[in-house]
Amino acid sequence: MRILITGAAGFVGQLLAERLLNEGHRLLLTDVIEPPIPSAAKNRENAKTVKADLYEEAAKVADEDLEAAFIFHGIMSAGSEANFELGYRVNVQSTFRILDELRKAYLFESGRQR
Ligand SMILES: NC(=O)c1ccc[n+]([C@@H]2O[C@H](COP(=O)([O-])OP(=O)(O)OC[C@H]3O[C@@H](n4cnc5c(N)ncnc54)[C@H](O)[C@@H]3O)[C@@H](O)[C@H]2O)c1
Numbered sequence: 235m236r237i238l239i240t241g242a243a244g245f246v247g248q249l250l251a252e253r254l255l256n257e258g259h260r261l262l263l264t265d266v267i268e269p270p271i272p273s274a275a276k277n278r279e280n281a282k283t284v285k286a287d288l289y290e291e292a293a294k295v296a297d298e299d300l301e302a303a304f305i306f307h308g309i310m311s312a313g314s315e316a317n318f319e320l321g322y323r324v325n326v327q328s329t330f331r332i333l334d335e336l337r338k339a340y341l342f343e344s345g346r347q348r
Contacts, residue, residue: 236260236261236299237259237300237303237304238261238300238304239251239254239261240264240295240303240305240306242263242264242269243268244265244306247263247265248269250306251263251269251271251281252272252275255271255275255281258277259280260281261280262282262284262295263284264283264286264307265286266285268285269285287328288328289327289331292328292334292335296336297339298340300336303332308321308325309324
């Protein structure tokens with residue numbers, strides 16, 4: 235079982251990735267840029283990285299092996315004020331898309347789809 239972190243190249247994503255790796259968790263790190271595996275972390279081999287734009291490619295990171303997801307990707311503050319369309323697409327629509335892909339992966343895995 236793995237834990238997904240979106241926005242894994244960002245400030246909070248990197249801090250959480252290091253903490254969870256040090257605790258021995260297996261991670262799936264994703265970001266629109268290739269997310270680095272924190273260099274000071276223990277158990278770095280427990281992290282897999284996927285570069286993906288979650289607006290276009292949310293299905294790339296949703297699989298039935300995930301047990302939890304931390305959703306940290308986004309266009310922060312002044313970035314989304316300067317470009318409302320981009321902020322809306324990433325902060326709102328891509329979040330729905332990743333949640334929908336996770337829902338589908340979970341339903342498939344648990345055999346509860348109709
Ligand atoms: N930084 C703080 O001090 C702080 C404090 C409290 C809460 N938060 C919250 O934590 C979350 C993360 O904040 P942060 O400071 O780490 O932000 P950040 O800007 O450092 O990281 C956001 C990441 O999202 C990625 N991203 C942007 N568009 C994307 C896309 N289309 N697909 C995939 N990834 C994309 C960026 O590449 C970036 O690495 C936010 O919800 C923020 O509000 C942050």
